[in-house]
Amino acid sequence: MAAARLAAPVKNETEEDLNPFRIAMRQFDTAADRCNLDPGLREVLRRPRRALSLSLPVKMDDGSIRVFEGFRVQHNSARGPCKGGIRYHPGVTFDEVKALASWMTWKCATVNIPFGGAKGGIVCDPHSLSHGELERLTRRYAYEIMPIIGPDKDIPAPDVYTDSQTMAWIMDTYSMAQGSNAPGVVTGKPTFLGGSFGRSEATARGCLFCVRAACAEMGLSLPRTTVAIQGFGNAGSIAAQLLAEQGARIIAVSDSQGGIFNPAGLDTVKLLEHKQKNGTVNEFPGAKSIPSEAVLAIECDILIPAALENQITLGNVDMVKARIVAEAANGPTTPGADITLHKKGVMVIPDVLANAGGVTVSYFEWVQDLQELFWDEEDVNRRLERVMVKAFSDVLANAKKHDAPMRTGAYILAIERVAKALVVRGIWP
Numbered sequence: 001m002a003a004a005r006l007a008a009p010v011k012n013e014t015e016e017d018l019n020p021f022r023i024a025m026r027q028f029d030t031a032a033d034r035c036n037l038d039p040g041l042r043e044v045l046r047r048p049r050r051a052l053s054l055s056l057p058v059k060m061d062d063g064s065i066r067v068f069e070g071f072r073v074q075h076n077s078a079r080g081p082c083k084g085g086i087r088y089h090p091g092v093t094f095d096e097v098k099a100l101a102s103w104m105t106w107k108c109a110t111v112n113i114p115f116g117g118a119k120g121g122i123v124c125d126p127h128s129l130s131h132g133e134l135e136r137l138t139r140r141y142a143y144e145i146m147p148i149i150g151p152d153k154d155i156p157a158p159d160v161y162t163d164s165q166t167m168a169w170i171m172d173t174y175s176m177a178q179g180s181n182a183p184g185v186v187t188g189k190p191t192f193l194g195g196s197f198g199r200s201e202a203t204a205r206g207c208l209f210c211v212r213a214a215c216a217e218m219g220l221s222l223p224r225t226t227v228a229i230q231g232f233g234n235a236g237s238i239a240a241q242l243l244a245e246q247g248a249r250i251i252a253v254s255d256s257q258g259g260i261f262n263p264a265g266l267d268t269v270k271l272l273e274h275k276q277k278n279g280t281v282n283e284f285p286g287a288k289s290i291p292s293e294a295v296l297a298i299e300c301d302i303l304i305p306a307a308l309e310n311q312i313t314l315g316n317v318d319m320v321k322a323r324i325v326a327e328a329a330n331g332p333t334t335p336g337a338d339i340t341l342h343k344k345g346v347m348v349i350p351d352v353l354a355n356a357g358g359v360t361v362s363y364f365e366w367v368q369d370l371q372e373l374f375w376d377e378e379d380v381n382r383r384l385e386r387v388m389v390k391a392f393s394d395v396l397a398n399a400k401k402h403d404a405p406m407r408t409g410a411y412i413l414a415i416e417r418v419a420k421a422l423v424v425r426g427i428w429p
Contacts, residue, residue: 015314016336020099023309026335028102031411034402041419044427048098050074054144056122058137061130068124068137072145074154075101075117078421081152082118083108083359085159085188086141086166088134092121096309103330104359107352109414111391113363116418118154120145126161138166142173149174151184151370157362158188160308164200168193184369187362196365197377199358202384204238206357207328208246209388210349211302214324217396218347223247225301226263228322230254230292232281235328235355236306237272244268248302253281254295256307260287261298296320305332312337320346327351342405350407352414353395360387 017023025046032042054070071094074082084104097119105117122141126134148154158167167186171193174185183194191197198205215222225248229236232255240250249265257280260266266287274284282289296303296316303322305311309331312320317337325341326349327333333341333348341348361384368374375383399409 016334018310018313018334019095020093020309020331021095021102023331023335024099024102027407027411028106028415030335031408031415034404034408034412035415035419037415037419041422044422045076045415045418048073048075048101049077050148051094051098052145052148053094054141056137056140056144058133058140060133068122070120070122070141070144071097072120072148072154073097073101073118074148075119076105076418077116077154078418078425079109079116080114081116081150082154083115083157083362084118084120084154085157086120086122086162086170087160088122088124088126088162088166089160090123090125092123097121099309100330103352105418106411106414107356107359108363109417110352110395110410111356111360111387112394112417113360113387115155115359115363118156119159120156121159134166135169138169139173142170143177146174146177149185151182151366155184155362155366156186157359164188164190164195167195184366187365189365194365194369196361196368196380197375198380198384199361199365200234201238201242202361202380203235203328203355203358204242205381206360206384206388207235207239207304207326207349207354208242209357209385210354210392211243211304211324211326212246213389213392213396214326214347214349215302218323220301220323225249226251226299227302227304228252228295228298228300229304229306229328230259230295230311230332231306231308231329232271232275233306235358236304237268237275239304239306239328240266240268241272243302251300252290252295252298254290254292255281256292258282259290259292259295260284261290261295262287298322302326305329307332310334312341314340317341322346324349326354328355330355338405338407348406349392350395350405350410352410353391353406356391357384357388360384 056068100119108115189195252261297319299321306328311332314336
């Protein structure tokens with residue numbers, strides 16, 4: 001499960017547009033300007049292929065009926081079935097889901113797996129819903145999007161405040177309607193229902209492989225680095241543990257309720273136990289309490305934003321003191337802040353690369369489900385490392401070739417791959 005939304009301060013919001021879909025379009029346009037695309041082809045790549053808005057009536061535990069708003073957006077399927085998570089959050093918007101779907105297209109193309117991009121969401125506060133209400137809401141949503149999902153159409157996965165249980169409900173709803181078991185309709189399932197070993201750690205592990213490669217490029221020794229992590233959900237907490245195992249010193253972390261700092265380093269195993277027991281990293285023994293947003297300003301070698309979008313903005317980018325920013329979250333850095341960081345010599349490992357470990361192992365899970373032959377965790381991790389190291393090398397080479405930030409290098413690579421698929425397939429009818 002991803003971390004909750006953290007509100008970093010924005011001093012001059014009027015200086016930049018924080019709408020996630022317009023940010024996604026700006027990122028696309030920056031790279032597309034260098035790709036010499038046919039204007040019509042460029043327009044096809046910019047737009048979502050299909051965007052579905054839903055009203056979801058659900059019977060609550062007290063017998064009342066409540067209508068929730070839901071979305072499923074499919075951005076592009078030129079290179080394969082659409083792929084993307086489903087988030088449950090009170091702040092979900094249609095534009096956010098459209099942005100996330102487009103980011104998924106470029107993410108899959110960046111790491112060269114045969115998926116297109118999709119995303120889904122429901123406007124709700126899952127913490128205020130009972131287990132039964134969540135199940136009925138999930139099954140209703142699954143039924144409504146059923147015509148456009150399937151193992152060869154669109155494969156959902158967990159995202160913010162959804163998990164393996166959510167995916168099991170969707171798989172069961174789809175399978176019952178189809179009259180046969182269809183584990184490949186979703187990924188992120190429990191392993192005993194066709195899930196893949198290594199899936200829950202995949203986003204953080206993929207980020208680790210990228211950070212390790214970035215350290216080598218920047219002349220840093222990973223075991224001697226200091227790390228700050230904003231967001232201590234699935235990606236952030238596991239990244240902390242994996243980096244600590246490599247010898248890195250985790251000096252600051254935060255969640256939606258606050259942050260903690262200890263320049264001597266945090267015991268990540270005890271910190272995770274503290275988080276699970278108390279629901280927050282706050283008041284961890286031996287650490288100084290700091291505001292959530294202050295983690296972004298900690299002097300460190302590696303900063304990992306692992307919350308939600310628009311965390312590093314023009315309003316706070318000058319406070320960032322890290323040498324490497326590895327985006328474990330989707331869209332945490334605005335375009336203006338991205339330019340500023342590049343000019344400062346900070347290497348930003350963009351979200352379409354840094355957090356692509358999750359969708360890569362989702363691809364592995366889908367493959368295993370289709371062939372009904374499963375791999376052990378060591379095999380999964382070995383395959384993931386090969387994909388991520390190759391993708392980092394390709395993106396870095398492209399960025400150097402175009403004298404551009406890593407994000408632009410990744411987008412150029414991804415756009416060229418998707419555009420080639422569209423050109424060869426053609427526009428029909």
